[in-house]
Structures are given as structure tokens and as C-alpha cells.
Amino acid sequence: MTTHSRQQLPKNPDYVGLVRERFAQQKPMELIGASLGKIELGYVEIRVPCTESIMSISFVNYVHGGIIGMIADSAMGFAGLTMAEPGMVGVTAEYKINMIAAAVGDELVACGQSVRSGSRLTVASAEIFAVSNGDRKLVAMALGTLIPTGVRTDSPLV
Amino acid sequence: MTTHSRQQLPKNPDYVGLVRERFAQQKPMELIGASLGKIELGYVEIRVPCTESIMSISFVNYVHGGIIGMIADSAMGFAGLTMAEPGMVGVTAEYKINMIAAAVGDELVACGQSVRSGSRLTVASAEIFAVSNGDRKLVAMALGTLIPTGVRTDSPLV
Amino acid sequence: MTTHSRQQLPKNPDYVGLVRERFAQQKPMELIGASLGKIELGYVEIRVPCTESIMSISFVNYVHGGIIGMIADSAMGFAGLTMAEPGMVGVTAEYKINMIAAAVGDELVACGQSVRSGSRLTVASAEIFAVSNGDRKLVAMALGTLIPTGVRTDSPLV
Amino acid sequence: MTTHSRQQLPKNPDYVGLVRERFAQQKPMELIGASLGKIELGYVEIRVPCTESIMSISFVNYVHGGIIGMIADSAMGFAGLTMAEPGMVGVTAEYKINMIAAAVGDELVACGQSVRSGSRLTVASAEIFAVSNGDRKLVAMALGTLIPTGVRTDSPLV
Numbered sequence: 001m002t003t004h005s006r007q008q009l010p011k012n013p014d015y016v017g018l019v020r021e022r023f024a025q026q027k028p029m030e031l032i033g034a035s036l037g038k039i040e041l042g043y044v045e046i047r048v049p050c051t052e053s054i055m056s057i058s059f060v061n062y063v064h065g066g067i068i069g070m071i072a073d074s075a076m077g078f079a080g081l082t083m084a085e086p087g088m089v090g091v092t093a094e095y096k097i098n099m100i101a102a103a104v105g106d107e108l109v110a111c112g113q114s115v116r117s118g119s120r121l122t123v124a125s126a127e128i129f130a131v132s133n134g135d136r137k138l139v140a141m142a143l144g145t146l147i148p149t150g151v152r153t154d155s156p157l158v
Numbered sequence: 159m160t161t162h163s164r165q166q167l168p169k170n171p172d173y174v175g176l177v178r179e180r181f182a183q184q185k186p187m188e189l190i191g192a193s194l195g196k197i198e199l200g201y202v203e204i205r206v207p208c209t210e211s212i213m214s215i216s217f218v219n220y221v222h223g224g225i226i227g228m229i230a231d232s233a234m235g236f237a238g239l240t241m242a243e244p245g246m247v248g249v250t251a252e253y254k255i256n257m258i259a260a261a262v263g264d265e266l267v268a269c270g271q272s273v274r275s276g277s278r279l280t281v282a283s284a285e286i287f288a289v290s291n292g293d294r295k296l297v298a299m300a301l302g303t304l305i306p307t308g309v310r311t312d313s314p315l316v
Numbered sequence: 317m318t319t320h321s322r323q324q325l326p327k328n329p330d331y332v333g334l335v336r337e338r339f340a341q342q343k344p345m346e347l348i349g350a351s352l353g354k355i356e357l358g359y360v361e362i363r364v365p366c367t368e369s370i371m372s373i374s375f376v377n378y379v380h381g382g383i384i385g386m387i388a389d390s391a392m393g394f395a396g397l398t399m400a401e402p403g404m405v406g407v408t409a410e411y412k413i414n415m416i417a418a419a420v421g422d423e424l425v426a427c428g429q430s431v432r433s434g435s436r437l438t439v440a441s442a443e444i445f446a447v448s449n450g451d452r453k454l455v456a457m458a459l460g461t462l463i464p465t466g467v468r469t470d471s472p473l474v
Numbered sequence: 475m476t477t478h479s480r481q482q483l484p485k486n487p488d489y490v491g492l493v494r495e496r497f498a499q500q501k502p503m504e505l506i507g508a509s510l511g512k513i514e515l516g517y518v519e520i521r522v523p524c525t526e527s528i529m530s531i532s533f534v535n536y537v538h539g540g541i542i543g544m545i546a547d548s549a550m551g552f553a554g555l556t557m558a559e560p561g562m563v564g565v566t567a568e569y570k571i572n573m574i575a576a577a578v579g580d581e582l583v584a585c586g587q588s589v590r591s592g593s594r595l596t597v598a599s600a601e602i603f604a605v606s607n608g609d610r611k612l613v614a615m616a617l618g619t620l621i622p623t624g625v626r627t628d629s630p631l632v
Contacts, residue, residue, distance in 0.1 A: 025215040028222040031189060057183040062313070064186040065250040066231045070224030077223075092223040093437055094461055096254030096412055096570045098597050098617050100590045102315045115615065116574045120436070120472040121409055121463055123572050125615065141589065141599065143572050143617055145410055145461055147437055155220070156436040157260045251595055252619055254412045254570055256439050256459050258432045273457065274416045278594070278630040279567055279621055281414050283457065299431065299441065301414050301459055303568055303619055305595055314594040341531040344538040347505060373499040378629070380502040381566040382547045386540030393539075408539040412570030418631045471536070473576045 010041050015082040019044060022081065022089075029074060032067055036078075042114040044078035046071045049107045050130075063103035068110075068128055072097050072142040075112025076124035080146045083117035090122050090146030091155050097126075097142040105130030105137070122146040168199050173240040177202060180247075181236065192229055194236075200272040202236035204229045207265045208288075221261035226268075226286055230255050230300040233270025234282035238304045241275035248280050248304030249313050255284075255300040263288030263295070280304040326357050331398040335360060338405075339394065350387055352394075358430040360394035362387045365423045366446075379419035384426075384444055388413050388458035391428025392440035396462045399433035406438050406462030407471050413442075413458040421446030421453070438462040484515050489556040493518060496555065496563075503548065506541055510552075516588040518552035520545045523581045524604075537577035542584075542602055546571050546616035549586025550598035554620045557591035564596050564620030565629050571600075571616040579604030579611070596620040 012018060016039050023029060023036050029046070032054055037045030048054065048063075048071055056064040073095050080090040109129045116123040128140040147156045170176060174197050181187060181194050187204070190212055195203030206212065206221075206229055214222040231253050238248040267287045274281040286298040305314045328334060332355050339345060339352050345362070348370055353361030364370065364379075364387055372380040389411050396406040425445045432439040444456040463472045486492060490513050497503060497510050503520070506528055511519030522528065522537075522545055530538040547569050554564040583603045590597040602614040621630045 027211045031211050053185045053189050066228030069227040073224045094256040098252040102313050155260050343527045347527050369501045369505050382544030385543040389540045410572040414568040471576050
């Protein structure tokens with residue numbers, strides 16, 4: 001997708017620490033065995049090993065589409081978070097995901113990218129790859145919208 | 159959403175058994191604590207109690223958006239499955255979901271409905287409610303596309 | 317879709333006049349021959365006759381999918397507008413649309429509904445019907461997100 | 475977005491002629507003043523000058539979101555068409571689009587790309603740019619699904 005300029009200065013100098021701290025608190029990521037990969041300004045990777053507990057049963061060894069959506073959503077949310085002002089987070093307003101190929105491999109990597117980061121609206125995209133023996137295959141693409149909000153204020157969805 | 163006619167005859171007379179059998183095999187549903195609710199021709203509910211392990215940390219007691227997408231996707235898939243010919247299943251090609259309100263409550267219920275069921279394309283929708291003390295609040299809406307395929311043949315995504 | 321309560325009081329008592337005024341200024345609606353149907357609080361219809369100029373060529377007499385998306389987007393936008401505070405409009409942040417059946421008929425009617433109207437986020441849905449000799453057939457479903465903004469201020473997309 | 479390999483051989487050697495022929499028959503493209511840009515295997519551009527008739531009235535000189543969706547949908551459809559076997563076309567099953575920035579400029583260019591082309595499912599993406607004095611600004615991103623079908627057979631949506 002459109003390459004985000006990574007030369008600009010972050011609004012939050014400790015965006016890496018913020019991503020790590022908030023990711024560690026996300027129980028659902030722990031539940032599915034997900035961990036963080038690369039973290040850059042505007043870009044975050046989420047990795048999940050292809051264990052039996054996240055498989056769909058439709059076809060042998062396919063990761064469940066809902067799990068793919070879940071790491072795509074999270075990767076987009078954390079990519080948006082790297083761009084946020086201190087004290088702000090982004091709440092997912094919506095996302096959509098297309099499955100491209102069977103999600104078979106050793107692990108999945110969801111690569112989230114902030115496409116646009118504004119005061120009232122953040123747009124992010126994600127590409128999800130299945131990795132087998134070091135080879136990457138694109139298995140899904142996602143687009144989503146985040147609404148910036150203060151960590152101590154109510155969600156825009158209340 | 160558009161009310162599906164439930165008076166037509168099912169193509170697979172044992173669609174309820176099929177849904178129960180395949181749901182029981184889905185490890186990711188077990189992982190998040192999900193269970194089946196109502197199963198009718200063209201309509202399937204998936205319920206998940208709002209335990210700590212599926213919470214987002216953005217705001218207190220909110221269910222993670224990825225979990226909401228996961229049960230929405232599954233409810234649409236199983237609703238499509240009730241309409242399928244014997245020996246056929248639907249593979250998720252894509253879905254999209256809008257968050258409407260904070261997912262706070264005792265449990266979530268994803269109500270999946272088959273909007274159109276054809277030989278090359280199935281369209282399904284889902285409404286996801288948070289239930290608190292018996293009151294239902296709409297928290298998300300989803301739309302998705304399934305591609306029918308034989309259970310013994312390859313996925314269209316291979 | 318979820319029935320919007322129409323018993324509440326409008327924030328803008330002249331929401332019907334506002335919809336008519338703004339619709340009349342939309343050149344693209346004139347271009348495709350669209351007109352307004354019913355206007356209620358949270359609900360707006362847009363109608364377009366199935367003339368040759370809006371046909372796709374893939375199959376005889378099918379309306380182009382882009383035209384269907386265009387009236388769906390507008391119907392959702394105007395449904396959101398009926399709920400807005402005086403001086404506010406909603407800017408489309410995103411929408412998605414599923415084609416359900418061939419769009420063949422005398423005219424298309426896009427029925428837009430506000431699902432949720434908040435200060436930072438409006439969610440709307442649309443059902444698009446083809447009408448032939450008075451019979452309605454569902455041909456598409458859409459979901460979208462609007463960002464409320466002041467008419468005299470900049471767009472959130474600037 | 476994911477770069478499509480353009481080194482592979484086309485299934486239809488005259489894919490450029492096919493795109494030109496079918497585009498010329500699309501009345502809605504003529505209606506909005508659209509024309510074809512680059513045509514490569516897996517990639518098609520659609521251009522539209524920013525005339526008054528395609529403007530939204532929400533903000534001065536913004537192109538209507540429905541028009542942006544229309545050229546995005548078409549660019550994805552034609553990108554898919556370049557990959558199709560002779561005698562086959564793709565029918566849009568669904569698409570979704572995120573607005574990134576205000577669509578202001580001399581012209582818009584929708585760049586459609588085939589992400590995956592299979593016998594039962596094609597996935598395409600589009601990036602839409604506003605061009606002003608030769609400068610390109612990303613204004614929207616889209617993802618869509620096409621169902622391959624024979625030109626002489628019925629649509630999968632019938």
C-alpha cells in the first residue's frame with residue numbers, strides 16, 4: 001500500500017513504549033498467542049503462530065478468517081497509535097477485510113500502516129502474510145477507520 | 159436487516175445438525191468461549207460471555223473489536239451454511255463491520271442472516287448485540303460475502 | 317435493518333427543507349437523473365429511473381454498480397443529515413456495498429437510514445431496491461460512516 | 475498496494491483491446507466524463523476531469539464521494555478484466571472505499587490493480603489520486619471482489 005513517510009517526527013516520542021505497554025494489556029492478543037513484530041512510526045506488525053487453536057475446520061490447516069480479521073484490526077489500530085498525540089488513542093470505527101489466499105503456514109504476520117492520521121479521523125490499512133520457511137504469501141488485505149479520542153475520556157462509541 | 163423468508167424448504171434437511179457439528183470443530187470459537195444460540199434456516203446466533211479475556215483495554219469492560227468481528231464473521235458463515243446444498247460449505251471471501259456502540263454487557267450475541275444464497279455467491283449480514291440484564295443494545299453491524307465450495311474440494315482461495 | 321426510532325424530536329426542526337435544499341445543489345444527482353423520495357427523521361430515499369445512460373454493458377439492462385454505490389452513499393449521507401444539529405453536515409469517511417441481485421427494473425430506490433448519530437461519528441445503512449411494475453427486489457446493501465462537521469468549517473478530510 | 479507481477483503472460487493476448495472496447499460501451503463513464511489512462515496486465519487507470527457536474531456541495535470544489543466510488547469500482551473491474559480468460563468478464567460482488575483527503579484538483583485518477591485472479595474469485599484494489607499541476611495526492615483507497623462469469627451466460631447476481 002501507499003508508503004507512509006517515516007521521516008517525520010513522532011508526536012509522541014515514546015510511541016514504541018506506548019505500543020508495547022498497551023499491547024501487553026490486550027488479553028485477546030494473549031489468548032490467540034499473538035506478539036508484536038516491527039514497530040515504526042506509522043507501522044506495526046502483529047505475529048501469530050499457526051497453532052491448532054486458531055484453525056478453521058473448513059479446510060486442513062487454514063487459519064480461521066475471524067482470527068485474520070482480529071490481527072488485521074489490531075495491527076491497524078496500533079499503527080494508528082504510533083501517530084497519535086500523547087494522551088490520545090484511536091477507537092476502531094470500522095474495518096473491512098478481503099481474503100486473498102488460504103492462510104496456511106508457520107505463522108501469520110499482519111502489517112498495519114497508518115495511511116492518514118488526522119484530528120478527527122485516522123485511516124489505516126493492513127496486509128496479512130502467511131510465512132512458511134521464510135517465504136511470505138499475501139493472504140488478506142484490510143482497510144479501516146479509527147476515531148481519535150482521549151485515554152481518559154469516553155469512547156466516541158458510548 | 160431484510161427478513162429472510164424462513165418458509166422455504168432447506169436444501170439440506172439436517173442443516174441444524176450440520177451447523178452444530180461444524181461449530182463444535184471450530185477451535186477458535188472454543189478459545190473465546192463462544193456457543194451457538196438459535197439456529198433457523200438462513201439464521202444463526204453466536205453468543206459469547208463478556209469475560210476478561212476478550213476485553214479491549216482502551217476503555218473499561220469493552221469487548222475487543224476483533225472479537226466482535228470474529229463472531230460476526232462466524233455467524234454470517236453459519237447462516238450461509240444453513241442454506242447450502244448437502245456437501246457444500248461457504249468460504250469467507252470478505253467481510254466488513256461497523257462499530258455502533260460500546261460493547262459492554264453480560265454477553266454478546268451475533269445474529270447472522272443469509273441475505274442471498276446462490277450457486278456462486280452468498281451474501282450475509284450480521285447484527286451484534288450486547289445483552290445486559292436481558293436488555294439488548296445494537297453494538298455492531300456487518301456485511302459479508304461467501305463463496306460456495308465442496309467440502310471435499312479445494313478452497314476457492316487456494 | 318434495525319428500525320430507527322422516528323418518534324424522537326429532530327435536532328433541526330427543518331431537516332426536510334435542509335435535505336431538499338442540499339440535494340438540489342448536488343450536480344452529480346442531477347447528472348444521473350436522481351430525485352428525492354420519502355424524507356423522514358433518520359430516513360431518506362433516493363430514486364433514479366433506469367435509463368440507458370446509467371446502464372452497465374456487462375449484461376443487458378443492468379444498472380452500473382458505480383451508480384448503485386453513488387445513490388447508496390447519497391441516501392446514507394442524507395439520512396445522517398436529517399439527524400444533524402443545525403449548522404452541521406456529515407462528510408462521508410467510508411462506505412461499502414454488496415450487490416445482491418441484478419439491478420434490472422423501471423427505477424432504483426436507495427433507502428438510507430441513520431443507524432447511530434453521535435457527535436463524532438454517524439453510522440448509516442442503505443438498502444437499494446429495483447422496482448418493476450410496483451414490485452420491489454433487493455439489489456444491494458450498504459454500510460457507511462460519516463464524520464459530523466460544521467458547514468462553515470473545513471472538512472475533516474482536508 | 476501489493477505490486478502485481480506484470481511479467482506473466484496474459485490469458486487474453488488482446489486484453490488492451492478488450493478493455494478499450496468495453497470501456498467505450500459504458501454510458502455511465504461517458505456521463506461523468508471519464509476516460510482510460512494506462513492499461514497494463516493487472517492494472518488499469520481511469521481519469522476524470524474535476525468539472526462542476528461531479529462536485530459535491532459540502533465544500534467548495536470537492537468531487538462527490540459517489541463519483542470517487544464509481545471510478546474506483548470501474549478501475550478495479552477493468553484491472554480484473556485484463557487478467558480474465560477470453561470470453562470471461564468479472565461482475566462486481568462488492569467494494570468498499572475509504573476517503574483519505576479532500577478530492578480537489580484538476581483531475582482524478584483511479585488506479586485499479588488485480589491483487590488476485592482466480593477461477594471463482596478476483597480481488598482488486600484501487601488508489602484514487604487528485605492531480606493538481608502534475609502533483610498527485612492520495613484521496614481514497616478501495617478494495618473489491620469480482621466474480622468471473624462468461625460474457626454470454628447469466629450474471630451470478632441474477
